[in-house]
Amino acid sequence: MTGNIFKIEANSEGVWLSATSDNFTPVDLAKFLRLNGVRKYDAKTINEFADTKKRAPQKIADRDSECEMDAVIDVRLTEDNMAASVIVEPPFFTHPWPDKAKFLESLEQRNVVFGIDEETIERLAELKLPDELITVATGKPPVNGDGASIEILLDPDRAPEVDYEAEKIDHKMRSAFLNVKQGDIVAVKYPAGKGENGSTVLGGEIKASVGKDMAFPVANGFEISEDGLTLTAAIDGRLLRKGNKLSILPELEVKGDVDYSVGNIDFKGRVIIFGAVRDGFRVLADSDIEVKQIVEGGILKSSASVSVKGGILGMGRGRIAALGSITASFIDQAYVRCGGDITIKNSVLHSDVGTHQTITVIGGPKSQIIGGKIQAGLSVVCNTLGSDIGTKTEIIVGIPPELNERRKELINSIAEYKEKIESLESDISFLKRQELTGNMNEKKRFLLADTTKSKFQSQASLQAMQDELLAIETSFALAKFKGVVRFKGICYPGVFVTIRGTTYTVRESFKSGAFIYDEKTAEIKLVPFDAQVGVGG
DSSP states (O other): OHHHHEEEEEETTEEEEEESOSOOOHHHHHHHHHHTTOOSOOHHHHHHHHHHTOOSOEEEEOOOTTTSOOOEEEEEEOTTSSEEEEEEEOOOTTSOOOOHHHHHHHHHHTTOOSSBOHHHHHHHHHHTOOSOOEEEEEOBOOBOOOOOEEEESSOTTSOOOOOTTSSSOOGGGOOSSEEEOTTOEEEEEEOOOOOBOEEOTTOOEEOOOOOOOOOOOEEESEEEOTTSOEEEESSSEEEEEETTEEEEESEEEESSOBSTTTOOEEESSEEEESSOBOTTOEEEESSOEEESSEEESOEEEESSOEEETTEEEOTTTOEEEESSOEEESOEESOEEEESSOEEESSEEEEEEEEESSEEEEOSSTTOEEEEEEEEESSEEEESEESOTTOOOEEEEESSOHHHHHHHHHHHHHHHHHHHHHHHHHHHHHHHHHHHHTTOOOHHHHHHHHHHHHHHHHHHHHHHHHHHHHHHHHHHHHTOOOOOEEEEEEEEOTTEEEEETTEEEEOOSOEEEEEEEEETTTTEEEEEOTTOOOOSOO
16 A cells, blocks of 8 residues: 555655655555665654655655665575575665575575475565565475284184075074185285385485384284285184184184084084084084084085094984094984994994995994995994894995995986887887878978987987996906905894895894805805905905
């Protein structure tokens, strides 16, 4: 506003002041002179000018080159050198206002080289703002690095997953244990940040702090990648958390029953169950399975051995399979298959039991085999065979059970395919007669071609099955296994003993003996229980 009231001029005679209005105060006048760089003037004349409100030009100072100064740019730094500001002492009104280059030069003289805001400097040069402290350079504070973090990809504490959108939820599948395989990625680490160094406006570097590293929370059973960022399972087993650390145990212990609180188990190591395996639940393991109580209609499958201290109560649904041996107190109404020996202390009742090796049912007060089908590649040894009421009991030795079962399947399938081929040949004959009598249309012609093709395919399948059956029959004929069925106590009527394809029907009770295959007569005969009979050729 004062710039519109006052006018200042300079000539050889001096510095002159005039006013276009009398609406001003001494303060306005002093401010105007300050803004125009007039630092030395006749105070008495100025006061009179202000008091009388004169408008006519008044000489207020002589010309003095020492007083007629250029603008002074004062550069001020904060104590930490993180900011630089300028304040401009205005130039004498006849001298130019400093331009951008002049501001940059002043900053350079104070060694300000970083964070210069040239846009603000340009505006400062354009607006000609004196006596205002304005920040024109800002330093960059350091950015400290973030600490390392770890993401657990396989969390043993996670809740069992349930598909609530499904129409039916199988709670048996909600295993309470987390099983991992060797090579599974369990966790990944995001490394600590190095941070970003900062700078003062003078260009001095401010070091950033490196983020704090952290180790994987593990105890045993893991491998850490060379770069330290990936945690993988070094072994198969159960992943669990002990305290704050993860571990992988090659052995799984279930303190209670395998039921809805645990769910089905599919484990890569050894499984020990201190309770029972309840009806309808499944336990699969790549190593041994040990059950302290009973298996009640459950399913056990092991790549090694199975031990059931309390016995196997199959209820017609239970299935036990092991590549190694199986031991149990008893087997009742169960399906059992084994690659090694089967050892039962008490009884095997109404079950389908098969092994490549020996089945032994002896050592308990009721060591007996009653009902069902018992198949062994080498021998069957028991105390009591059959029952006094003549329960049908099949004992098959000398032939691996899988081959014997496959043989029966092939015999049935071959009969079905022969019947099918006969039916196809009958259809083909009928269609060919239609062709000879001129009653053949396009639909019947297509049917003839399709039926003929089906016949050739069926004949090929039949031939393959017949070849397989022949191979099995030949292996039976050339079998080195002699096979033996021993009973220490009594063998009752109703028992059917088959050795190398020959069947003997027990029609009377026998005490302590052994059934063997007589090579000379190609018949089964009874010998003493402890007779030395080879079971291998």
